[in-house]
Amino acid sequence: MTEELLNVEAIEAGYGDTRVLHGVDLHLSEGEAIAVLGANGAGKSTLMMTIAGIVPSRAGRVSYGGEEITATPAEERVGLGIALVPEGRQIFGSLTIEENLKIGAACLKHRIGATAARKQVDEGIERAFTRFPVLGKRPNDSGSALSGGQQQMLAISRALMSSPKLLLMDEPCMGLSPKLGNEVYDILKALRSEGQSMVIVEESSRRALDFVDRACVLKVGRKVLEAEAAELADDENLLSAYFGIDQAVEQQ
Amino acid sequence: MTALLQHIIDALSVGSTYALLALGLTLAFSIMNLINFGYGILLVWGAYGLLGLTEAGLPFGVAVILSVVGVTLLTMIIGRVAFRPFIGAPPITLLITSFAVLQIVQYAAIVAWGEKPRIINYPPAFTDVLHIGALRVPLLEIITIGTAAVVVLVYFVILNRTPLGSKVRAAAELPDMTRLVGIRPGTVQMTVFAISGAIAGVVGVLWFAKSGAITPRSDLEPTLKAFIAIVLGGLGNTRGALLGGFALGALEVLMSVTLPESVLGYEPAIVFAIVIAILILRPSGIAGAKVNPA
Incomplete structure (x- = not known):
């Protein structure tokens, strides 16, 4: 039941001379969802990039499915089943919608062979277009022509193309209107009900706490709190004390 | 009218080789921030390959294909051995690496082929001149323009x-x-590296059909022309590189036609003055910069 999926132990990471993460632990079981909350600059994105393998860890250990992957390069981690929907979505503007989806499945050829990969790519594209009809209407439009909301839909679809076991979502609602943000959360909820394991990074807690199992709060590169989501949602004082962000922001 | 047409064909032909060179260089820059001063020497090695193969008695067409394949492989080997370990380092590191590569590959050419100028025996198709009315078109110019069109087309398809x-x-x-x-x-x-090398191989065949003799130091001119074209067009931008190449070709033909003979010797100086002016006034090139390989 509680098969370990991801285990981050005392991870330290940063950029150049700046250390951003000072020994962060994160544990996730298969089928679980956890929210990583924290103010701007707390190190949430760096944590995601370290799990995905783009930012190297300087100390500590990352293991996935029981295997240590601390030194595994990013391009191999997606093949293991870790997919990141990064902050700012990072859609390839010079590629079409369909090319963006296809490239999301680039790791499949190595994993399951060319023929099986082709079949899974076709199915994945169909699923994406069923989930987001707006993308399917214009598959040859370039990624740069999409609105923010459409880009987020494409970014999620692109990550799903590799059939990840672990989905990392970095601030999925950033820059989106509240209405679009709700739509993104509806999608995430649907994925949750399909049993998708995920780590979701958010600045504002309310929406995320609704559908994750657990949540932790980062503050200047350290984990200061971790609890069941229901517990945190009930105890807003505790949360805001650690969280240190304006309640006004959360009310949005 | 005939004269104008003649000049246009000349400019297109000269511009074609510059455009191709700029294309090969700018692609490597857009992916790896590689400013490769060892690009021209690849043309030289391709030409020596063609020379050796034709002298060994191979049919010209076969020799051309083998020399292009050879330059492609050479470029990939250089890329793997010399450049790849430095990718991600500051661009200046890659630039200096390219000078080191140039030295090594150039001296290898000196050792292998000597410093005496050598001439490739091109078939008549490369040397004949077509007469259409008063128009006098070297077949080489048509081959060059046609080849460039095919290369650019294949590049964009890929x-x-x-x-x-x-x-x-x-x-x-x-x-x-x-x-x-x-x-x-x-x-x-x-x-x-493979695409950029294949382009160098093709341009090598065309370049020395026009310029004639090959020496191990014949790399300087193509390298310089390619960089001028890139400065004109904007580094890292394919359409800019092509535009820059043709602009340089047009500029050179325009100068050779309009300048009095006593000033013609200063042609390179004028070109470089224009380059400096563009670097100051419009550092992102005449096409405006945005890294875009396709």
């Missing part, structure tokens, strides 16, 4: 219509995101 091409475009735009979807940077880099 980049825009193949899975490998979309990986290259993705890597030029968002290198980290490209890794995150599982594409090995090495695959993209080797693809780029």
Whole structure:
């Protein structure tokens, strides 16, 4: 039941001379969802990039499915089943919608062979277009022509193309209107009900706490709190004390 | 009228080789921030290869294909051995590496072929002149323009219509995101070295049909012309590189036609003055800069 999926132990990471993460632990079981909350600059994105393998860890250990992957390069981690929907979505503007989806499945050829990969790519594209009809209407439009909301839909679809076991979502609602943000959360909820394991990074807690199992709060590169989501949602004082962000922001 | 047409064909032909060179260089820059001063020496090695193969008695067409394949492989080997370990380092490191590569590959040519100028025995198709009315068109110019058109077409098909091409475009735009979807940077880099090398191989065949003698130091002119074209067009931008190449070709023909003979010797100085002016006034090139390989 509680098969370990991801285990981050005392991870330290940063950029150049700046250390951003000072020994962060994160544990996730298969089928679980956890929210990583924290103010701007707390190190949430760096944590995601370290799990995905783009930012190297300087100390500590990352293991996935029981295997240590601390030194595994990013391009191999997606093949293991870790997919990141990064902050700012990072859609390839010079590629079409369909090319963006296809490239999301680039790791499949190595994993399951060319023929099986082709079949899974076709199915994945169909699923994406069923989930987001707006993308399917214009598959040859370039990624740069999409609105923010459409880009987020494409970014999620692109990550799903590799059939990840672990989905990392970095601030999925950033820059989106509240209405679009709700739509993104509806999608995430649907994925949750399909049993998708995920780590979701958010600045504002309310929406995320609704559908994750657990949540932790980062503050200047350290984990200061971790609890069941229901517990945190009930105890807003505790949360805001650690969280240190304006309640006004959360009310949005 | 005839004279004008003649000049246009001349300019297109000269511009074609510059445009191709700029294309090969700018692709490597858009992916790896590589400013490669060892690019021209690849043409020289391609020409020596063609020389050796034709002298060995191979049919010209076969020799051309083998020399282009040879330059492609040479470029990939250089890329793998010399450049790849430094990718991600500051561009200046790669630039200096390219000077080192140039020295090594150039001295290898001196050792292998000597410093005496050598001439490739091109078939008549490369040397004949076509007379259409008063128009006098060297066949080489038509071959050059036609080859350039084919190369550019193939380049765009590869980049825009193949899975490998979309990986290259993705890597030029968002290198980290490209890794995150599982594409090995090495695959993209080797693809780029192969394309850039193949272009150098093709241009080598055309270049020495026009300029004649090959020496191990014949690399300077093509390298310089390519960089001038890139400065004109904007580094890292394919359309800019092509535009820059043709602009340089047009400029050279225009000067050779209009300038009095006593000033013609200063042609390179005028070109460089224009380059400096552009660097000051419009550092992103006449096409405006945005890294875009396709």
